[in-house]
Amino acid sequence: MLKTQITDLLSIRYPIFQGGMAWIADGTLAAAVSEGGGLGIISAMNADGAYLRGQIALARRLTDRPFGVNIMLMSPYADEVAQIAAEEGVAVVTTGAGSPVRFMPAWTDAGIRVIPVVASVSMAVMCARAGAAAVIAEGQESGGHIGEATTMALVPQVVDAVDIPVLAAGGIADGRGLAAALMLGAQGVQMGTRFLAAAECGVHPNYKLMVLGAADTSTIVTGRRFGGSACRQIKNSFSRNFSKFEFSADATAEAVAERGVGALRRAALDGDTKEGCFLAGQIAGLVKKEQPAAEILREVAEQAESLLKGTTQWIV
Amino acid sequence: MLKTQITDLLSIRYPIFQGGMAWIADGTLAAAVSEGGGLGIISAMNADGAYLRGQIALARRLTDRPFGVNIMLMSPYADEVAQIAAEEGVAVVTTGAGSPVRFMPAWTDAGIRVIPVVASVSMAVMCARAGAAAVIAEGQESGGHIGEATTMALVPQVVDAVDIPVLAAGGIADGRGLAAALMLGAQGVQMGTRFLAAAECGVHPNYKLMVLGAADTSTIVTGRRFGGSACRQIKNSFSRNFSKFEFSADATAEAVAERGVGALRRAALDGDTKEGCFLAGQIAGLVKKEQPAAEILREVAEQAESLLKGTTQWIV
Numbered sequence: 001m002l003k004t005q006i007t008d009l010l011s012i013r014y015p016i017f018q019g020g021m022a023w024i025a026d027g028t029l030a031a032a033v034s035e036g037g038g039l040g041i042i043s044a045m046n047a048d049g050a051y052l053r054g055q056i057a058l059a060r061r062l063t064d065r066p067f068g069v070n071i072m073l074m075s076p077y078a079d080e081v082a083q084i085a086a087e088e089g090v091a092v093v094t095t096g097a098g099s100p101v102r103f104m105p106a107w108t109d110a111g112i113r114v115i116p117v118v119a120s121v122s123m124a125v126m127c128a129r130a131g132a133a134a135v136i137a138e139g140q141e142s143g144g145h146i147g148e149a150t151t152m153a154l155v156p157q158v159v160d161a162v163d164i165p166v167l168a169a170g171g172i173a174d175g176r177g178l179a180a181a182l183m184l185g186a187q188g189v190q191m192g193t194r195f196l197a198a199a200e201c202g203v204h205p206n207y208k209l210m211v212l213g214a215a216d217t218s219t220i221v222t223g224r225r226f227g228g229s230a231c232r233q234i235k236n237s238f239s240r241n242f243s244k245f246e247f248s249a250d251a252t253a254e255a256v257a258e259r260g261v262g263a264l265r266r267a268a269l270d271g272d273t274k275e276g277c278f279l280a281g282q283i284a285g286l287v288k289k290e291q292p293a294a295e296i297l298r299e300v301a302e303q304a305e306s307l308l309k310g311t312t313q314w315i316v
Numbered sequence: 317m318l319k320t321q322i323t324d325l326l327s328i329r330y331p332i333f334q335g336g337m338a339w340i341a342d343g344t345l346a347a348a349v350s351e352g353g354g355l356g357i358i359s360a361m362n363a364d365g366a367y368l369r370g371q372i373a374l375a376r377r378l379t380d381r382p383f384g385v386n387i388m389l390m391s392p393y394a395d396e397v398a399q400i401a402a403e404e405g406v407a408v409v410t411t412g413a414g415s416p417v418r419f420m421p422a423w424t425d426a427g428i429r430v431i432p433v434v435a436s437v438s439m440a441v442m443c444a445r446a447g448a449a450a451v452i453a454e455g456q457e458s459g460g461h462i463g464e465a466t467t468m469a470l471v472p473q474v475v476d477a478v479d480i481p482v483l484a485a486g487g488i489a490d491g492r493g494l495a496a497a498l499m500l501g502a503q504g505v506q507m508g509t510r511f512l513a514a515a516e517c518g519v520h521p522n523y524k525l526m527v528l529g530a531a532d533t534s535t536i537v538t539g540r541r542f543g544g545s546a547c548r549q550i551k552n553s554f555s556r557n558f559s560k561f562e563f564s565a566d567a568t569a570e571a572v573a574e575r576g577v578g579a580l581r582r583a584a585l586d587g588d589t590k591e592g593c594f595l596a597g598q599i600a601g602l603v604k605k606e607q608p609a610a611e612i613l614r615e616v617a618e619q620a621e622s623l624l625k626g627t628t629q630w631i632v
Contacts, residue, residue, distance in 0.1 A: 001632050002630055003632040121531065121533075121601070139466060141465075141469045148535075148598075149532050149598055150455060150467065150486075150487055152457055152466065152487030152493065152496065153457045153486075153598035154532060154598075157531075157601045157602060160602075170469075171466055171467075176501055177500070180468065180496035180499040180500045181496070182630060183492055184492050216465050216469065216474075217436050217438075225563065249565050281469070282464075282465055282466060282469035283468075286473060286476075305630075305631060308627040308628075311498075314318055314621075315317065315621060316319040
């Protein structure tokens with residue numbers, strides 16, 4: 001059995017979070033991950049409070065174990081869903097796409113462990129000062145909205161800068177990644193792409209096929225030209241056209257943003273392999289099959305444990 | 317003491333290569349690294365054969381231990397320096413910026429271990445088939461010319477694809493990075509940025525100050541617009557102007573390439589902090605002081621060894 005500051009802090013079996021992927025991470029997936037011994041996370045995405053309440057209720061019907069909610073801070077419903085997370089008293093709130101500082105008193109007063117996703121040392125330090133229980137240092141190899149620093153570079157720099165536990169995210173899909181993250185100073189990991197292929201993940205089957213078919217060079221980052229909205233996804237017709245438009249002479253920040261509207265929904269719900277935007281990390285190339293979430297967790301943890309036990313092979 | 321397939325293969329004390337940085341990695345630095353127990357590497361850069369012969373002779377006066385030569389395959393002198401490497405019978409040739417396949421028979425006939433730097437699984441497989449003794453899987457967090465995949469994502473995917481030893485490069489500057497690389501399946505690492513701050517590194521003092529002053533967000537990648545020349549460097553006036561020009565309406569691939577000419581020389585030789593191009597990796601934020609190469613090697617290896625011995629803390 002693996003034991004870290006994160007398994008202790010949250011009383012979970014494995015130091016593994018499931019990323020709060022918008023349009024994908026619902027109550028069913030989160031419950032399956034938590035029931036399997038990790039920390040499942042429901043994405044509040046851009047939906048209203050009723051959606052989040054429904055997903056929390058669903059997860060609670062499926063598991064007695066702790067789970068989390070991810071709040072996208074640029075959601076138009078951010079205030080509403082932040083309030084609901086506090087009222088519902090979920091075990092953990094993770095945050096992305098901005099600074100969670102203004103919501104933190106309400107969450108910590110409700111006894112919630114706040115664990116923001118951060119892409120830089122400065123954001124990690126700010127969150128630690130504001131009362132975060134831990135931070136998730138997410139490298140740009142992750143799927144979805146990303147920063148610039150990679151996991152290998154970011155994690156040790158964040159570990160050196162804060163006194164709270166750090167989880168690593170980005171580029172991690174197996175026990176090698178988990179063991180490597182621990183060596184970098186992390187106390188756990190968050191995986192998104194691997195859980196896209198969980199049996200309990202209700203995303204359109206074509207999305208899973210895109211992930212299972214990906215290689216090391218299958219992702220591309222769009223949204224870099226105008227800053228602030230860099231987004232990693234699997235290369236397809238949508239991403240090619242988006243990139244071409246983004247760097248065309250008449251592109252504006254507004255026109256580029258407009259072009260992205262609905263694309264994630266077309267991927268996750270409709271399985272539109274041409275016009276959908278299939279967010280996934282560079283580690284998709286390691287994800288080879290659909291498996292129950294509990295099996296993914298066990299496999300990752302057992303591989304990491306075996307590697308950690310075998311380190312004497314390197315020493316003479 | 318650490319022992320891996322790479323320490324065995326090359327009869328070196330530490331599984332640590334020093335990156336073959338153009339304008340920086342000369343015979344003096346390479347000899348200091350090899351004398352310290354790692355594998356020092358001389359960059360043949362864009363110079364002619366006489367330069368390389370001189371640096372090899374210099375290194376041989378300074379150390380009896382094995383060292384390597386890095387051949388930049390797009391150098392106008394690539395054929396000449398490739399031939400000289402074979403004639404001189406250096407222990408190792410590393411290659412970058414292209415496919416080394418056409419030179420490999422000459423090198424392997426000369427008993428040289430050929431260890432190409434690769435940025436993708438497909439290039440790793442091609443090099444393995446052509447007779448490479450190992451490959452260096454280099455993530456895009458590295459300084460200088462880079463690919464797309466990050467170290468965390470690339471290394472395990474390359475390890476799964478080839479039967480030869482893999483070294484990890486990119487984002488590694490201390491023992492945490494080395495231990496993490498071993499967990500990912502690598503048999504050693506290559507570090508560039510950390511050795512920029514070696515006492516024996518003859519780069520202009522301003523270059524070292526730029527590295528020592530860097531934080532996690534201090535680098536930027538230029539050269540992505542027209543493909544094939546993405547280049548990570550420390551943000552300064554040069555990089556800002558270059559980026560702005562690159563994405564301007566009238567930029568062409570030729571004009572962009574032209575604008576880069578001489579910039580690395582202005583950094584490494586002249587220490588021109590405004591108009592020089594200071595290549596460095598994202599891990600520069602971890603590099604805090606100038607130290608002799610031997611001390612760097614010992615410190616990195618001892619920290620990794622300590623982490624590898626301490627893994628039982630994670631297991632209950």
